Amino acid sequence: MREIWHMAAKDLSLLVRDRAGLFWLLAFPLIMALFFGSVMGGMGGSGGRGKMRLAFVDETSGSQYAIEYRKLLSESNALSVTDTNMVDARQSVRVGRRSAYIALMPDTAAQSGLSLYPGGIPRFEVGIDPSRKAEAAVLQGLLTQTHFSLVMGQFSDPASAMDMFRTSSETLDTLNVSKSGIDASQRDNLQELLSSLESFYGKMDSIKEQVADSHSFSDNDSVTDSANPDSSTATAANGLADSGPFQGPEFNIHAVVDDRERPHSAFEITFPQALIWGLLGCVTAFALSIVTEKTHGTLVRLRLAPLSYTQIIGGKGLACFIAAISVCAILMAIGYVVFDVRIDDPLKLALAIVACAICFVGIMMVISLMGKTERAVSGAGWGIMLVFSMVGGGMIPLIAMPSWMVEIGALSPVRWGITALEGAIWRGLSYQEMLLPVGILVTIGVTAFFIGVTILSRRQM
Amino acid sequence: MLTVTELKKSFGEIQAVRGLSFSIKRGETFGLLGPNGVGKSTTINMIVGLLEPDSGAVSLADVNDSSLREYRLNIGAAPQSLALYDEFTAQENLEFFAKLYGLSGAKLKERVEYALDLAALVDRKDDRINTYSGGMKRRLNLACAMVHDPPFLALDEPMVGVDPQSRNLIFERIEELKKSGCTILYTTHYMEEAQRLCDRVAIMDNGQIKDIGTVEELIERHGGPSIVTAEFEEQPNLALSSDVTIDGHTLHAKTPKPMELIAKLTDSGVTFRSLNVERPNLETVFLNITGTKLRD
Numbered sequence: 001m002r003e004i005w006h007m008a009a010k011d012l013s014l015l016v017r018d019r020a021g022l023f024w025l026l027a028f029p030l031i032m033a034l035f036f037g038s039v040m041g042g043m044g045g046s047g048g049r050g051k052m053r054l055a056f057v058d059e060t061s062g063s064q065y066a067i068e069y070r071k072l073l074s075e076s077n078a079l080s081v082t083d084t085n086m087v088d089a090r091q092s093v094r095v096g097r098r099s100a101y102i103a104l105m106p107d108t109a110a111q112s113g114l115s116l117y118p119g120g121i122p123r124f125e126v127g128i129d130p131s132r133k134a135e136a137a138v139l140q141g142l143l144t145q146t147h148f149s150l151v152m153g154q155f156s157d158p159a160s161a162m163d164m165f166r167t168s169s170e171t172l173d174t175l176n177v178s179k180s181g182i183d184a185s186q187r188d189n190l191q192e193l194l195s196s197l198e199s200f201y202g203k204m205d206s207i208k209e210q211v212a213d214s215h216s217f218s219d220n221d222s223v224t225d226s227a228n229p230d231s232s233t234a235t236a237a238n239g240l241a242d243s244g245p246f247q248g249p250e251f252n253i254h255a256v257v258d259d260r261e262r263p264h265s266a267f268e269i270t271f272p273q274a275l276i277w278g279l280l281g282c283v284t285a286f287a288l289s290i291v292t293e294k295t296h297g298t299l300v301r302l303r304l305a306p307l308s309y310t311q312i313i314g315g316k317g318l319a320c321f322i323a324a325i326s327v328c329a330i331l332m333a334i335g336y337v338v339f340d341v342r343i344d345d346p347l348k349l350a351l352a353i354v355a356c357a358i359c360f361v362g363i364m365m366v367i368s369l370m371g372k373t374e375r376a377v378s379g380a381g382w383g384i385m386l387v388f389s390m391v392g393g394g395m396i397p398l399i400a401m402p403s404w405m406v407e408i409g410a411l412s413p414v415r416w417g418i419t420a421l422e423g424a425i426w427r428g429l430s431y432q433e434m435l436l437p438v439g440i441l442v443t444i445g446v447t448a449f450f451i452g453v454t455i456l457s458r459r460q461m
Numbered sequence: 462m463l464t465v466t467e468l469k470k471s472f473g474e475i476q477a478v479r480g481l482s483f484s485i486k487r488g489e490t491f492g493l494l495g496p497n498g499v500g501k502s503t504t505i506n507m508i509v510g511l512l513e514p515d516s517g518a519v520s521l522a523d524v525n526d527s528s529l530r531e532y533r534l535n536i537g538a539a540p541q542s543l544a545l546y547d548e549f550t551a552q553e554n555l556e557f558f559a560k561l562y563g564l565s566g567a568k569l570k571e572r573v574e575y576a577l578d579l580a581a582l583v584d585r586k587d588d589r590i591n592t593y594s595g596g597m598k599r600r601l602n603l604a605c606a607m608v609h610d611p612p613f614l615a616l617d618e619p620m621v622g623v624d625p626q627s628r629n630l631i632f633e634r635i636e637e638l639k640k641s642g643c644t645i646l647y648t649t650h651y652m653e654e655a656q657r658l659c660d661r662v663a664i665m666d667n668g669q670i671k672d673i674g675t676v677e678e679l680i681e682r683h684g685g686p687s688i689v690t691a692e693f694e695e696q697p698n699l700a701l702s703s704d705v706t707i708d709g710h711t712l713h714a715k716t717p718k719p720m721e722l723i724a725k726l727t728d729s730g731v732t733f734r735s736l737n738v739e740r741p742n743l744e745t746v747f748l749n750i751t752g753t754k755l756r757d
Contacts, residue, residue, distance in 0.1 A: 006560045010546070017548045301544040301605065303511055305561040306533035 003307050007315020008322060011289060015323060018285075025281040025327050030334060033267060033274030051080040052135060055089035055101035065122060065150070066104050072146045073102075079142065093127050100128040100139055122147065158204040165198040264426070267339040271331065272421035276394050276414050278327040279356055283364040284381040286320040290368040290456075291377045309457040316368075317361050317449065324357035341425065348424035348434055355441040356417045362445035363413065365452020369459075388412045416440045462487040462613060462644045463508065468517035470503050477503040479668040480517070485661075487612075490635075490645040492655035494743075495665030496751055501648040502541060504665075505617050508646065509538045521613060534562060537611035539603045541618045547591040551582045551601050554590065555608050562609035572608050579634050580604035596627025603631060607638070614638065615646045620654060632657065652744040662743065666751045676743055683749045684741025687719040694732040701725075710734070 015021055056073065058066040074081045084092070089101035103125040124143065128136050154160045172187055172194070182190075290313075293299040302312050332349070335341035343349050363384075370380035389395050391405055392414025409415045420437040423429030468481040478500045485491040493501050506512040508519050510527030518525060524532040545554050555573045564572055577583045580600035590598060603619055616635070620628055635658055639645060649655055655662050656676050663673040672679060686704070691712040699707070705714040705722070716722050719738045726733075 002563075003561055006557065010557050013553075014546065014548050296547070297540060297542040297544040298546060299544075300511065300540045300542070301538075301558060302561070304509055304533065304536065304538050304540075305558070306530040306563075307561060308528075 003305075003311050004315045004318055007302075007307075007312065008319035011286070011316060011319035012322060014289070015285060015319070021281075021285050025278055025285065025323070026330060028281065029274040029277035029327075029331055032277050033270040033331070033335070033339075036266075036270040036273065052078060052100065052139065053080045053098040054082070054139075055084045055092055055098045056081050057084060057086050057089045057101060057103035059086065059106045060104050061106070063104075068150055068153075069104065069122075069146060072149055073143075076142060076146070078138070090127060093129050096129055098129070099135065100126060102126050102143060158201045162198055162201045165194045165201070169194045169198075264342050265340060267335060267341050268426045269422070271335040271339070271341050272418050272425060273394055274331050274335070275328045275353070275356070275421055276389065276392075276417050278331055279324050279360045279417065280385040280389065280394075280414075282320055282324045282327060283360050283367060283385060284378065286316060286323070286361075287364045287368040287370075287377050287381050288374055290316055291371065291374050294372075295374060310453065313365070313453050313456055317365065320361045320364050321357050324360055325353060328353040328356070343424070344426055344428050345424055348429070348431070349421070351434065351438060352417075352420035352424045355420055355438040355445075358445035359413050359417065359441035359448075360445070362448030362450075362452065365456070366448045369452060369455050388414045391415070393418050413441060413444050416444075462489070462522060463646065464518075464520045465504075465508065466518045466520075468504065468507055468519065469515045470500075470507060470512060471515055476668055478507070478514075481665075481668075481670055482517075483663055483670060483673055485644055485646060487644055488639075488642045489660050490639050490647060490658050492659035492662040493646065493648040493665060494650065494652070494655055494662055494747060496650060499665045499751075500668040501665055502617055505538075505615050505646065505648055509536050509615050534609070535611055535613050536615060537606040537609065537613070538615040539606040539617065539619055541621065543598050543602050545590055545598060545601060545605065548589060550587050550589055551577060551580070551593075551604075552586040554601065554605060558605050559608045564609060572610060576604035576608040579607060579637075581630055594624070594627075595622050596624045599623050600627055600631060600634075603634065611643075613644045613646070617648050618650075619647075620649065620651060652742065652747055656743045664747060664750050671750045679743065679746045680741050683746040685745065685749060686715040686717045687741065688739040689714040689716060689719050689722055690735075690737045690739075691726065692734040692736075694734055697726075697729065697731045699726070699729055699731075 015025075054073070056070055058070065060066045070081070070083070073079060082098070084101075086103055089098075089103065092098040093101050105123045105125055126139070126143070128139065154164050169191060172191055293302065299312075332341070332343070332353075336343065367381045367384060368377060370384075371377040386395075389412075391409045392412030393409060394414040416437040420434060420441060423434050423437065463485040465484065466482050468478055469476070470478040481500075481504055483491075493504065495501050503512065507514045508521070508527075510533065519527060521527075521532055522535050524535070526532060546557070549557065552573060555576050556569065559569050559572055559576075574583075577586050580597075580603065582597060582601060582604070585593070585597065590601060593601070599619065599622065603616070606614060606616070619631060619635075623631065632654075635645065635647075639658070645658075647655065647659060659676070661673060661675055662679060663670045664679070665671065672682065674682070689712070693710050693712070696710055697707060697712070701707070701714075702716075704716055705712060707713075712726075714722055719740070723736070723738070
């Protein structure tokens with residue numbers, strides 16, 4: 001055992017002196033964690049990060065609808081809106097300066113206010129950067145939501161609603177039946193509906209008094225809510241007493257977290273990935289070191305010494321294991337001290353790190369078999385590790401992958417490594433729940449280690 | 462100390478070593494000579510335990526299994542290729558390899574200091590060896606083989622790529638080891654090295670030993686005649702054997718006994734203007750045994 005320790009100490013000493021190697025083990029994973037953490041808003045606050053940059057063009061010459069629509073859009077947390085003209089809007093999207101533009105077109109009902117009559121729906125032109133096509137549906141949803149928020153606002157204000165019904169009724173009167181696609185009977189029915197609605201809204205004050213009496217609503221509460229100009233949901237959510245009979249759906253969107261409000265920041269999500277990158281760096285460094293011993297001739301001297309193959313390879317494995325644990329510990333310490341990464345359960349984290357280290361030591365052994373030169377092993381190492389990382393969620397979030405790739409991801413040790421580490425850091429997995437990823441990691445590691453040792457011994461390294 | 466019996470090794474179709482047998486006495490320096498590719502390194506690798514022979518046996522200090530710890534502890538080997546960690550200093554390299562042989566504490570310190578002195582690297586012991594010259598690395602390579610104080614030393618072409626100063630120093634150090642009683646197996650294709658260092662020499666060719674003996678024995682058996690060239694003040698009038706030709710004032714002779722010829726000339730009363738005797742050496746023996754044709 002003493003000889004194995006000497007071997008491991010030698011390898012660790014060589015590793016520490018290799019500055020380029022240390023970069024890939026420590027600095028690169030940290031950079032990855034910081035980069036993705038920042039992209040995901042890990043610095044806290046909105047700060048504009050992650051918002052879709054949108055150009056807004058008003059072609060209606062400052063209609064009331066355009067002003068209100070623009071105001072509501074700018075309140076969205078998902079959008080960063082800038083006013084501009086059509087030419088600049090198209091150019092800025094074409095060159096990638098903005099993700100999309102939206103232009104409210106002229107000659108629509110938007111110019112004269114909202115109308116219920118067919119064809120009176122405001123007409124938008126939306127241009128999107130081809131590279132952001134995946135977000136087109138999200139953008140459409142946001143634009144539609146904004147429009148309906150305005151519509152709901154009109155319905156919730158009896159005076160505005162009555163104005164709208166009146167305008168619509170007048171428009172219907174002047175409508176060219178043959179061109180609009182509405183026949184005379186449909187027009188009569190619509191007129192009757194608008195007339196009824198106008199009459200109904202005219203009686204709103206007396207209805208509100210009756211409802212207030214029966215439910216004892218607090219006038220102060222109502223005033224406070226409706227006076228909140230920043231709340232985009234306030235208009236739709238004020239209740240029957242203020243908004244009348246038409247009320248839109250209220251969306252309360254939130255992240256699924258447990259009662260400890262985890263993850264605390266995006267860095268808690270990205271640091272498990274950083275640890276995995278550190279482990280991948282260890283795998284490549286030590287797989288290379290086995291081949292380097294061979295090509296530099298030092299393996300000959302090791303084999304001349306009174307050591308068995310198992311001791312020589314065991315020394316490599318021990319060095320890789322210690323390096324892997326050290327890299328994880330250093331990265332987590334930096335995460336904890338500098339980036340406020342809170343560890344849910346240190347014991348579970350230790351368990352996850354040890355399981356990951358065992359797994360990647362085994363993989364290191366197998367990768368060291370994949371070539372007789374440093375170049376071949378380095379290529380094979382990074383190639384395999386990148387595929388593992390890609391399908392395992394080390395590079396691209398699992399949610400962004402097609403379903404078949406997510407299923408393939410189950411074959412990647414990176415996937416189980418991240419699951420175990422996240423489970424210990426912020427997902428709050430129980431020991432029972434940790435058993436699956438930890439068990440898979442240890443099984444992969446032990447199996448790969450014995451395959452590697454057996455083949456290396458047969459090849460006499 | 463070492464007995465090699467009917468050692469054979471093939472690599473695919475190529476028979477590298479074909480039934481080699483020899484023995485080396487304790488304290489002896491034994492040279493294994495031969496052109497490149499005749500199986501010297503394969504033989505030494507089988508002796509030190511790096512290669513498993515196809516058949517035959519090797520016994521070192523009465524231990525027959527090269528995988529045993531006792532066997533390995535008795536061997537110090539300097540491989541033909543440098544086997545050092547470039548990122549370590551000389552001292553760190555020596556300490557690491559010494560620890561692998563179980564050395565620690567005062568003994569470790571003492572042996573590392575001895576090895577540094579042997580390699581004449583005391584002043585540069587704390588420098589990383591990637592700053593060393595080829596000769597310094599070669600000396601350290603030898604020191605690493607000696608650091609655990611083995612009774613048997615296997616040196617595979619230790620002078621390859623060495624400058625004259627380092628070469629001379631390595632010669633001196635090996636001679637010191639020889640005097641201290643170390644048994645040495647030395648492979649080389651430089652004849653002057655073998656002639657200077659080796660008590661006995663085996664000449665290998667085509668995976669076999671062609672002859673074994675002291676340098677003198679081999680010269681006597683395979684060296685051929687000496688070449689005598691003499692120039693006289695006057696044209697001699699002598700009755701000599703058919704191997705001797707006289708052309709005017711100059712004599713050319715090929716004879717196994719040059720001293721007898723010179724005595725005879727002196728007795729005849731001739732006056733020498735110049736006299737040159739070219740005796741056969743190990744190189745002549747080597748070329749006579751292995752031939753002069755280039756083989757790859």
